[in-house]
Amino acid sequence: MSKAPLMPVEDALDQLLGMANEQRLADSELLALDDARGRVLASDLVATLDLPPWPNSAMDGYALNLADLHRQPLKVSQKVYAGLAPDTLLPGTCARIFTGAPLPPGATCVEMQENVEVLEDGRVRFLQPLKAGQNIRAQGQENRVGDILLRAGKRLGPFELAVAAGQGLAQLHVVRRPRVALLSTGDELVEPGQPLRPGSIYNSNRVLLGHWLCELGCEVIDAGILPDRPAQTRLKLEQLQVSADLILTTGGVSAGDADCLGQVLRDNGKPLVWKLAIKPGKPLTVGHFGAVPVIGLPGNPTSALVTFGLLARPYLLRIQGVDDVMPLSFTVNAGFDWHKAGGRREYLRVRLEAGRAELYPNQSSGVLLGATWADGLVEIPENSTHNLGDPLRFIPFNELF
Numbered sequence: 001m002s003k004a005p006l007m008p009v010e011d012a013l014d015q016l017l018g019m020a021n022e023q024r025l026a027d028s029e030l031l032a033l034d035d036a037r038g039r040v041l042a043s044d045l046v047a048t049l050d051l052p053p054w055p056n057s058a059m060d061g062y063a064l065n066l067a068d069l070h071r072q073p074l075k076v077s078q079k080v081y082a083g084l085a086p087d088t089l090l091p092g093t094c095a096r097i098f099t100g101a102p103l104p105p106g107a108t109c110v111e112m113q114e115n116v117e118v119l120e121d122g123r124v125r126f127l128q129p130l131k132a133g134q135n136i137r138a139q140g141q142e143n144r145v146g147d148i149l150l151r152a153g154k155r156l157g158p159f160e161l162a163v164a165a166g167q168g169l170a171q172l173h174v175v176r177r178p179r180v181a182l183l184s185t186g187d188e189l190v191e192p193g194q195p196l197r198p199g200s201i202y203n204s205n206r207v208l209l210g211h212w213l214c215e216l217g218c219e220v221i222d223a224g225i226l227p228d229r230p231a232q233t234r235l236k237l238e239q240l241q242v243s244a245d246l247i248l249t250t251g252g253v254s255a256g257d258a259d260c261l262g263q264v265l266r267d268n269g270k271p272l273v274w275k276l277a278i279k280p281g282k283p284l285t286v287g288h289f290g291a292v293p294v295i296g297l298p299g300n301p302t303s304a305l306v307t308f309g310l311l312a313r314p315y316l317l318r319i320q321g322v323d324d325v326m327p328l329s330f331t332v333n334a335g336f337d338w339h340k341a342g343g344r345r346e347y348l349r350v351r352l353e354a355g356r357a358e359l360y361p362n363q364s365s366g367v368l369l370g371a372t373w374a375d376g377l378v379e380i381p382e383n384s385t386h387n388l389g390d391p392l393r394f395i396p397f398n399e400l401f
């Protein structure tokens with residue numbers, strides 16, 4: 001058998017993002033803010049309000065015109081609570097004012113209540129030097145009407161949705177959900193809740209990826225478990241290609257006899273990615289069935305996790321129009337020695353302890369439990385060894401959701 005060189009992770013990512021750029025979803029839908037979390041903005045969000053809409057007080061205290069300071073103590077001529085419309089400040093007086101309340105026209109500064117003396121007759125003496133504009137939140141200090149607040153392609157989380165709410169928007173245009181057919185392959189698989197047969201195991205990948213896809217704004221078409229039979233595999237893909245934007249599978253992409261998914265993909269076209277220089281996850285296969293893209297993840301749960309997070313996730317965000325699809329990463333120091341250089345880039349489950357990356361003791365690709373213990377992945381570059389304390393790239397798991 002010929003030993004083709006393995007494809008570097010960057011090349012696979014380039015292929016996937018190239019494919020995604022051609023498959024960007026054009027349709028959008030209007031959603032209530034409460035339903036838009038995790039979705040991607042379809043058009044720029046342009047401000048229709050200045051924020052704040054009027055100058056207001058940053059403190060509980062007293063608003064005055066600085067030009068009146070030489071006439072102190074000043075009489076309090078009005079009380080302005082948040083939510084009230086103030087009167088113009090009477091010359092020679094000050095206003096009692098509370099945080100967030102609109103500044104009375106004519107006032108030029110606010111003094112906090114701790115720095116004033118209230119005399120017995122109710123007049124107010126200012127005890128500290130004052131500056132124009134002090135403790136005033138200027139109109140439009142956050143944004144002006146017409147400013148672009150969020151660009152199309154922004155993923156909507158609590159911060160973005162709150163910004164939209166601050167503009168008074170109850171709905172947003174978001175990119176429609178990608179429809180992802182999720183298929184688990186393997187004769188050995190049984191769904192949780194069913195009795196385990198001799199030689200069978202429970203299907204954990206369907207749950208792992210189903211939830212992850214939802215987090216990424218996808219609509220999951222649950223295509224169940226597929227036995228390792230080429231004819232059934234072909235039939236299933238033919239059915240799924242009608243409704244899916246992407247067919248995402250696990251298992252059956254190695255080079256064994258029972259690995260018919262990879263076989264069917266290779267028979268029905270040229271896979272773009274096949275055999276990756278990554279550990280875990282080497283048998284990742286990417287291609288098309290008919291016109292529909294297929295990402296075939298390896299079956300081992302941790303291989304599926306790593307390849308989904310590093311490769312399928314960026315693809316799914318990009319087809320929704322997200323530009324910046326790469327997870328944030330940063331350098332941490334190894335809490336271990338790594339003396340066996342490997343030809344594949346390796347991703348290890350680690351936990352950060354006292355600033356160092358500590359290894360989960362069992363790094364087997366079949367062991368999923370390490371992911372629940374770990375904070376993320378450290379990357380061991382190809383053909384490299386490392387000593388305790390060496391810098392390594394760390395990708396937190398929460399960046400992958």
Ligand code: AMP
Pocket residue numbers: 184185186188189201202203204205206250251252253254259298299300301366
């Ligand atoms: P495969 O990629 O099909 O060769 O599978 C590799 C390993 O992952 C085998 O030990 C499978 O039993 C296991 N595996 C495959 N699919 C799943 C799944 N959906 N859930 C849990 N384990 C799986």
Ligand code: MG
Pocket residue numbers: 185186187251252258259299
């Ligand atoms: Mg299998």
